[in-house]
Amino acid sequence: MSRIKEKFSELDAKNEKALISYIMAGFPNEKTTLSAVKGLVKGGADIIELGFPFSDPLADGPVIQNASTISLEKGTKIEKFFKLVRKIRKLTDTPLVLMTYTNILYKMGYSKFISEAKKAGIDGFILPDMSIEESKDYLNAAKGKTDTIFLISPNTSIERIKKIANASSGFLYLVAVYGTTGVKSGIKNYTIKAIKETRKQTKGKVPVGVGFGVSTPKDVKRYVSAGADAVIVGSAFLKIIENTPQNKIEQKIGSFTKSLKKETKY
Amino acid sequence: MKYPKSGRFGEFGGKYIPETLVPAVQELEENYLKFKNDKKFKKELDYYLKQYAGRPTPLYYAKNLSEKIGGAKIYLKREDLLHGGAHKINNTLGQALLAKKMNKKRIIAETGAGQHGVATAMACAALGMKAEVYMGYKDTIRQKLNVFRMNMLGSKVHPVKSGSKTLKDAINEAIRDWITNVENTYYLLGSAVGPHPYPVMVRDFQSVIGEEIKSQMKKLNNKTPDSVIACVGGGSNAIGTFYPLVDTNAEIIGVEAAGKGLKSGFHSATLSAGTKGVLHGMMTYLLQDKEGQITETHSISAGLDYPGVGPEHSYLKDQKRVKYHSATDTEVIDAFLLLTRTEGIIPALESAHAIAEAVKVARKHKKSESIVVTLSGRGDKDVEEVQNYLNKNVKD
Numbered sequence: 001m002s003r004i005k006e007k008f009s010e011l012d013a014k015n016e017k018a019l020i021s022y023i024m025a026g027f028p029n030e031k032t033t034l035s036a037v038k039g040l041v042k043g044g045a046d047i048i049e050l051g052f053p054f055s056d057p058l059a060d061g062p063v064i065q066n067a068s069t070i071s072l073e074k075g076t077k078i079e080k081f082f083k084l085v086r087k088i089r090k091l092t093d094t095p096l097v098l099m100t101y102t103n104i105l106y107k108m109g110y111s112k113f114i115s116e117a118k119k120a121g122i123d124g125f126i127l128p129d130m131s132i133e134e135s136k137d138y139l140n141a142a143k144g145k146t147d148t149i150f151l152i153s154p155n156t157s158i159e160r161i162k163k164i165a166n167a168s169s170g171f172l173y174l175v176a177v178y179g180t181t182g183v184k185s186g187i188k189n190y191t192i193k194a195i196k197e198t199r200k201q202t203k204g205k206v207p208v209g210v211g212f213g214v215s216t217p218k219d220v221k222r223y224v225s226a227g228a229d230a231v232i233v234g235s236a237f238l239k240i241i242e243n244t245p246q247n248k249i250e251q252k253i254g255s256f257t258k259s260l261k262k263e264t265k266y
Numbered sequence: 267m268k269y270p271k272s273g274r275f276g277e278f279g280g281k282y283i284p285e286t287l288v289p290a291v292q293e294l295e296e297n298y299l300k301f302k303n304d305k306k307f308k309k310e311l312d313y314y315l316k317q318y319a320g321r322p323t324p325l326y327y328a329k330n331l332s333e334k335i336g337g338a339k340i341y342l343k344r345e346d347l348l349h350g351g352a353h354k355i356n357n358t359l360g361q362a363l364l365a366k367k368m369n370k371k372r373i374i375a376e377t378g379a380g381q382h383g384v385a386t387a388m389a390c391a392a393l394g395m396k397a398e399v400y401m402g403y404k405d406t407i408r409q410k411l412n413v414f415r416m417n418m419l420g421s422k423v424h425p426v427k428s429g430s431k432t433l434k435d436a437i438n439e440a441i442r443d444w445i446t447n448v449e450n451t452y453y454l455l456g457s458a459v460g461p462h463p464y465p466v467m468v469r470d471f472q473s474v475i476g477e478e479i480k481s482q483m484k485k486l487n488n489k490t491p492d493s494v495i496a497c498v499g500g501g502s503n504a505i506g507t508f509y510p511l512v513d514t515n516a517e518i519i520g521v522e523a524a525g526k527g528l529k530s531g532f533h534s535a536t537l538s539a540g541t542k543g544v545l546h547g548m549m550t551y552l553l554q555d556k557e558g559q560i561t562e563t564h565s566i567s568a569g570l571d572y573p574g575v576g577p578e579h580s581y582l583k584d585q586k587r588v589k590y591h592s593a594t595d596t597e598v599i600d601a602f603l604l605l606t607r608t609e610g611i612i613p614a615l616e617s618a619h620a621i622a623e624a625v626k627v628a629r630k631h632k633k634s635e636s637i638v639v640t641l642s643g644r645g646d647k648d649v650e651e652v653q654n655y656l657n658k659n660v661k662d
Contacts, residue, residue, distance in 0.1 A: 055429065055560040056545060058438045059284045059445065065428050078557050102282055103544040107558030129282045129544070133273075153286040155448065160288070178286060179446040 003095040003123045004147050004170040007046055008207050008229065017224045017264040018171075020209055021257060022049040022099065022234030024067035026076035027241065030084055034091075035249040036241060041092045042250070043257020046264075048088075049126065049234070052081055052100035059128035061182035063235040063242075078108065082120040089121035097149065097170070099126040102138075110141035118145045124170040125149065132164050139167060149173050149209075154194040161201045171207040171230055174198055176214060176223070182235030184213050192226045199227050220263040233260060267578070273462025275581035281461040283547045286445045290453075295463045297368050302470065307367065314359045318392055319349045321356075321474065325482040325638070330608040338492065338631035340624055343479055343640045345503065346613065352643030353475060353503045354385035354456060360471035361454045362389040370452035373397040376440040378405060378433035378499075379568035380412025381643060382456030387419035397421040397454070400439045402432035405568060412647070430562050433572050437546050457500025458576035461547030465505075465576050472506025479638050480510055487636060490514040493627055496640040497521045497619040498590065499534065499570035501579045503642035509578075512587055520579060521623040523565035524592035532564035536575040537583050537590040550577040566595040566655065567615035567648070593622035599655055601625060602645065614643035615651065 001009075011018055021040050025033050033050075040048055053068035053076055060068070085096065098117055105113045105127070114125070124147030130138060132150060142148045147170030152161055154175070165172050176191045177183065191210070198208050210223045211232030220231045237253065244252045267275050274280055281291060301307040315321040323344045332340045345353040358375075365373055373395055377383030383399040390397045399416055403425040406413050413423050429435035437460075444453045458468040476494075483491050494511055496504035498520040508518050525533035533539065540551035545560060553561045553573040565571045582588040593601070598615060601622035606612050613621060617640070624639045631637070645652075 054558075056434060056438050058441045058546070061442070062428075069429070072559065101544075103552075103554070103558045103560075105558075106544050106549075107541075107554065107556070128284050129547070131281050131283055131285065131288065134280050134282055134549075151285045153284075153288075155289050156285055157289070160285075164285070175284075175286060178448055180442050183446070 002147050002170060003093070004047060007095050011046060015266060017228065018046040018207070018209070018230035019044065019220070019257070019261045019264050020047040020049060020211070020230050020232040021045040021237055022051060022232060023237050023241065024051040024053065024064065024071055025081055025084055026053070026071040026074055027067040027238065028070050029074055032241060032246055032249055033084060034087060035246065036237070036253050037088050037091065039250040039253030040257050041094055043254040044261035045094065045257050047095045047097060047230070049097045049099050049232070050085070052098060052104060054101040054104055057101065059180055061180035061235065063182040063238050067238050082116060085120040085122060095123045096121055097124040097126055098122045102127050102130045105138065110138050114141050114145055123147060126151070126173060132167055135167060151175055152198065154178070154190045158197070158201060161198055165202045165206055168206050171209045172198070172202060173232070174208055174210045175212045176210050177212055179212065181212055184215060187219065187222050195223065195226045195228055217259050217263045220260050224264055224266065231264065267581070269466060270462070275578045276584065278548070278550050278577035278580040279462055279465060280549050281547060282544045282549065283461045284445055286448055290444065290448045291461055293368070297364060298463055298467050301364055301367055307363065311360055311363055314363070314392065315356065315474065319355045319359060320347060322478045323347050325479060325486065328609050331605060332628065334608055335625055335628045337628035338633065338635040338637050340628055341491070341636060341638045342611070343475060343507070343638055345475060346617065346641045346644035350385045350388050351646065352381045352385065352614065353472060353506065354382045355388065356474055356506070357456065357468050357471040357502060358382070358385040358389035358454060362386070362393050362395065365452035365454065366393055366395065368452065370450065372447060372451045373454050374400070374440050374443050374451055375454040375456060376400045376433065376436040377456065378402070378436070378571060379647065380405065380409040380416070381569060383421070383423070384412055384415050384419070386454050386456070387416045387421035390421065391419050398424060400424050400426050400436040400443070402430070402436050403427045404431040405433070408568060409647070434560065441546070457502045458505045458578065459500045459546060459548060459574060465548065465578055468502050469505045469509055469578060472502050473509050475503065475506040475640060476508060476510030479507065483636070483638065491516050491638040492631065492635040493517040493519065493637040495519045495521060495620045495624050495627065495637060497570065497616050497642060498537070498575060498579060499523070499572050499616065500574070501576035503640055505576055505578055507640045508582070508588060512582070518588045519623055519627065520588055520590045521619040522590060522592040523567060523570040523619060524594045525564040525566070527594055528592060533592070534563040534565040534570050534572060535592040536573060537579060538592050545574050548577050550580045551575055566598055566651065567619070569614070569616040570619065591623055593619045597622040599652060602652060611641070612645035612649070613641055614645045615648045617642045
């Protein structure tokens with residue numbers, strides 16, 4: 001059983017939903033990333049998404065774009081990133097998901113990249129520009145190694161939800177709003193409807209995580225009560241990292257994580 | 267490839283897009299397939315192409331230039347004479363009309379130097395619509411006048427300050443807007459790039475260039491041209507020129523921007539120096555580093571300054587049907603001045619890349635042979651750039 005799957009059944013037994021947190025690796029430096037991870041773990045994050053920067057992050061809003069640019073300027077490279085993952089693995093058993101763009105994997109070769117990532121301690125992948133139609137080679141490469149987390153959107157047809165849920169392992173990522181990451185637009189009725197429809201289609205075969213624009217304990221509570229199996233918070237963590245001195249990061253991230261995690265218990 | 271149902275030209279192309287855009291791209295494909303053979307749509311587009319944009323464009327025998335070089339006869343396909351001064355209007359009229367049929371109230375576009383943005387603003391004004399155009403912040407400064415033109419035409423320009431602040435970032439930002447406003451927005455993409463069906467749709471709208479070349483050459487010489495040459499950035503004027511001629515015996519050459527030289531690292535020659543990858547929804551050749559990060563490009567002509575290329579060009583390169591060469595900034599300036607002086611035609615710096623290649627090819631061919639060069643745009647926009655270049659290089 002994958003680490004992610006184990007985590008979900010463990011939470012299920014405790015009547016809890018998952019809090020998934022996202023941070024950008026190497027933003028603004030490796031030391032900060034490690035401090036932030038410690039804070040996330042202490043605060044009770046169930047799964048940690050690590051962003052690997054891409055020069056052209058077309059699904060991301062200003063906060064993650066900026067973090068990508070800085071991380072790249074500071075010299076984040078694939079080999080260095082895998083070393084960082086190994087360091088994180090020594091600190092925690094929390095499932096780690098790598099979020100980046102298709103070209104980063106394609107350039108090295110899907111198989112090679114996924115094997116190396118797996119060896120370093122990565123449990124799954126999120127590629128926002130990998131559509132199900134183009135995913136054959138990627139899925140073959142990941143089979144039996146890591147989870148493949150696909151995204152769906154409030155405008156995804158029922159037919160496609162079924163198809164995408166079938167290809168997804170670990171969890172299925174429901175994009176809450178029409179927009180890029182980190183854009184706050186309040187909780188929409190169409191999102192609540194989409195959570196219910198998605199759960200109806202997936203029939204519990206794969207957990208449904210809701211992300212994009214989720215930033216407060218109140219958001220977490222609302223999505224959990226609508227039926228989400230997991231809630232994903234990203235840009236809000238990066239904003240804290242942006243505005244906090246290095247020596248306070250662990251504590252600040254920790255207390256914010258705790259405030260979010262509280263709302264996943266019912 | 268006539269209409270690649272899979273969205274692939276061999277291994278190139280496809281739809282690497284965020285899920286939110288999938289319904290929009292499907293809707294676009296359905297409507298494009300419905301209207302492309304619709305008699306009324308075709309008639310309407312034809313009317314605008316003729317009466318508004320000025321088609322057909324002449325195929326001009328450049329006698330002075332040909333004689334000066336002393337080789338094959340050089341013909342110029344005068345897309346520079348179109349309304350707006352470039353081939354871009356062929357595509358913007360087609361897509362704006364399609365958007366109108368699809369009842370889309372909001373049009374967005376990206377632009378590099380501003381030619382596609384201006385052509386979009388014109389087509390939208392003519393059809394009673396308004397556009398919002400994303401343009402790299404650097405380009406809004408380099409091409410101030412085009413920003414003003416778009417504003418006068420009733421379109422809004424959004425300067426893009428992310429990434430390298432040029433064309434690729436303008437495309438990223440337009441895609442982000444599309445994701446956010448997917449329900450009422452039409453993305454009017456300016457080159458034969460992006461996710462399927464854009465590369466094939468833009469090619470079809472631009473193929474009027476190659477179709478006219480074919481029939482005009484037949485009338486003039488009763489044969490197809492021996493060589494056909496066009497410049498390649500994203501590659502829309504080139505694919506429009508080449509596609510109707512790939513089934514003939516013509517030698518076909520695309521010319522990329524070699525900038526300061528292919529070994530200098532300052533160029534935009536994607537097919538000559540790139541590797542395969544995924545960007546802006548398509549698999550194609552890209553300029554990227556070993557880790558898959560897209561690298562910055564350089565060209566004296568802003569219109570060729572793009573790290574990717576249309577997927578059908580990648581396919582034609584690998585099939586060895588089309589040769590892709592390149593011209594340096596210096597060669598381009600020489601060609602620009604040569605055409606200006608011999609024929610009294612000021613070409614766009616983009617098109618001057620094709621002229622530079624034509625000079626090389628003409629020398630190697632007999633007088634009885636014919637070369638057609640697509641002159642994709644006029645050079646008024648580039649006069650200041652050329653003046654700066656010459657001043658700098660005289661001082662140096």
